[in-house]
Amino acid sequence: MALQGNWNYPTPMTVGAGCLDQIASACRGAGISRALLVTDPGLAELPMVTQTVALCREAGIGCEVFSKIQGNPTGENVEDGLAVYRQGGFDGVIALGGGSSLDAAKAIALMAGQTLPLWAFEDVGDNWQQANAEAIAPVIAIPTTAGTGSEVGRASVITDSANHVKKIIFHPQMLPVRVLLDPQVTTGLPPHITAATGMDALSHNLEAYCATSYHPMAEGIALEGIRLIKTYLPQAVAQGDDLEARTQMLVASSMGATAFQRGLGGMHAIAHTLGALYNKHHGLLNAILMPYVLVANRSVIEDKITHLARYLDLPEPGFDSFLNWILDFRAALNIPHTLAEIDITVEEAGRVGEMAVQDPSAGGNPIAFSAAVYSQIFVDAVTGRLTTASI
Incomplete structure (x- = not known):
């Protein structure tokens, strides 16, 4: 039985070996013409990232990489990525990596057009309603680990370094607009990280x-x-x-x-x-x-x-x-x-x-x-x- 599919729960998802090749069409479907690819330093130079960038560029979609993400992403990581996003004239985000990369990418997309600080959107009460929903950038998510499931989540876990506490940042529109579950991008994961x-x-x-x-x-x-x-x-x-x-x-x-x-x-x-x-x-x-x-x-x-x-x-x-x-x-x-x-x-x-x-x-x-x-x-x-x- 071929393990492939196109699902719509809780968001449009394409499952199957080689579906990374659909990244350009996924970007076009999300209205993205210039994407910031957010990943971690360990993945930034690997073939899966260079392939994703190349596929986008070959289809006429601009794509640049931001990889300054820690294993437990911090507010500073998000701010750094946000500065790159705003300066580069991007209109969408490709989140490629493990949960840390995906969480940081979603937070950057949330903050793309906001005037309030990141912590204003901590998942407390109805804080999320303070966000300008129209200014949230679309996210295409490509997980490289099978763990957090952040690709189908409406929140990010970000460390507040000043107070040494993890905070959950939430907005319903942080849910990626398209997910590509390609097992081929996970095959190089070491056994201890897989476990x-x-x-x-x-x-x-x-x-x-x-x-x-x-x-x-x-x-x-x-x-x-x-x-x-x-x-x-x-x-x-x-x-x-x-x-x-x-x-x-x-x-x-x-x-x-x-x-x-x-x-x-x-x-x-x-x-x-x-x-x-x-x-x-x-x-x-x-x-x-x-x-x-x-x-x-x-x-x-x-x-x-x-x-x-x-x-x-x-x-x-x-x-x-x-x-x-x-x-x-x-x-x-x-x-x-x-x-x-x-x-x-x-x-x-x-x-x-x-x-x-x-x-x-x-x-x-x-x-x-x-x-x-x-x-x-x-x-x-x-x-x-x-x-x-x-x-």
Whole structure:
């Protein structure tokens, strides 16, 4: 079966090997005649970027590259890209890369014609209504990792460096107007990044599935997204040029970001905090935190997890079988079991708890944890204690 398709949920998406070749027609369809291609420094000189630029230019579409993006993009990265966008007379953005590049690109597009500062559009209340919607530039998104699903999201996670906190910038029109899911651009991803980003996609689907808001459609998407990751992530890690596995992981990643309109939870509340404080890889943080947050939520998610375990065809389906599968799955992918293994210590436990409880993702957690509980989950994740005794 050929893994190809043209979908319109939640935005027009083209799926299949080689669909990067459609970039010029995608730009024309979005009304883009001069595009700023936003990517990261590691990708800027690779064939996928030079090919994209060449395809645009051959079709008469201007295209230049901006690549000054950190692994956890900052407000300064967005401002630098915005200055290039405005000075270059661009009328659209091509977002090509992992979640960091996509988030930065979407924020640059949002800010293209705004007069208020970036932080005015933090996802609090109705801040987004302050934006001049007509001035938001169109975005074509081409993810090179299967993790964040930012290509189907209406928000960007940007670090406020001055305050050492990640903030969610939101506007409905930040959703890219076209997505190209081409597995060929992901085949060169190293196994450890494939694993970490794939676990990020798992965390999105899993937290969306466990969230408490009413959204059966998102719940069903999350359920199948988890199954796809269980089936295809190990193969994508073991054999990076497997186009079927790479395609299914790209789709599962988009499914996770589509599903988490239902909500996220404690994994992301802590991961956002640790990303801001320690500048660690977001997907890896979620992967390490996953079992500790699951155990902390056990009292209210046990029935749901049992249903999920049945769907995944786990032996003796229940919470314990699912938890054991998560632990084995992580180990097989060489994901560390503790935060200590990535040089995070317990010294900032109090601060982590206070920041996590204020993170917007905390609102979707099945239990409204206090700052003290978040601190304890963090300490457990540093030390490797996987128990509900202290929760």
